[in-house]
Amino acid sequence: xxxxxxxxxxxxxxxxxxxxxxVRVGIxxxxxxxxxxxxxxVVIAVMAIAIxxxxxxxxxxxxxLMVVALxxxxxxxxxxxxxxxxxxx
Amino acid sequence: xTELVAGGLVVVGSALTVISAIGLYRFRDVFxxxxxxxxxxxLGAALVFAGAALQFGELAVAARFALVLGLLSLTFPVGVHMxxxxxxxxxxxxxxxVTVDELSxxxxxxxxx
Numbered sequence: 001x002x003x004x005x006x007x008x009x010x011x012x013x014x015x016x017x018x019x020x021x022x023v024r025v026g027i028x029x030x031x032x033x034x035x036x037x038x039x040x041x042v043v044i045a046v047m048a049i050a051i052x053x054x055x056x057x058x059x060x061x062x063x064x065l066m067v068v069a070l071x072x073x074x075x076x077x078x079x080x081x082x083x084x085x086x087x088x089x
Numbered sequence: 090x091t092e093l094v095a096g097g098l099v100v101v102g103s104a105l106t107v108i109s110a111i112g113l114y115r116f117r118d119v120f121x122x123x124x125x126x127x128x129x130x131x132l133g134a135a136l137v138f139a140g141a142a143l144q145f146g147e148l149a150v151a152a153r154f155a156l157v158l159g160l161l162s163l164t165f166p167v168g169v170h171m172x173x174x175x176x177x178x179x180x181x182x183x184x185x186x187v188t189v190d191e192l193s194x195x196x197x198x199x200x201x202x
């Protein structure tokens with residue numbers, strides 16, 4: 001068992017989780033529900049980038065981790081303000 | 090050996106994220122679902138980052154992972170909390186079998202002006 005094998009297993013698990021989150025976005029009953037599922041998707045993307053860069057042994061994508069994580073927060077905050085103004089649904 | 094530990098951390102962190110995604114289906118309303126997404130996901134990210142940093146084996150890289158993890162675990166719970174707060178204030182109903190809603194008085198007072 002090398003790191004590469006285990007990393008691929010981890011990426012596969014993340015793929016399962018991402019599929020679950022995307023389906024949840026589709027069947028969600030309210031906007032808040034969707035935003036939370038999308039937020040989980042952002043974290044999954046950050047984790048996948050981390051695993052992939054460790055697998056390829058490259059530091060080129062490490063700055064992207066920060067950008068994606070912070071963009072996710074800004075987007076969530078914006079939608080939260082939007083929900084508050086417009087009302088749920 | 091280090092490789093195995095790093096891989097193990099990555100797998101466990103990813104498995105936690107899967108559990109977090111399952112929680113999105115198992116809980117009945119937004120206010121319960123946010124616990125699954127808001128807590129398990131940052132913990133899963135912490136484990137995955139630890140595994141990746143261990144695999145790199147460089148202090149500079151580990152410091153960057155630590156920074157991202159700090160930002161993520163500070164902002165992610167705050168973000169989902171803001172969404173749920175907005176949902177409650179704009180009148181999202183709790184699941185029908187939830188019996189205690191300690192904020193309902195405050196919400197009623199606010200709606201009445």
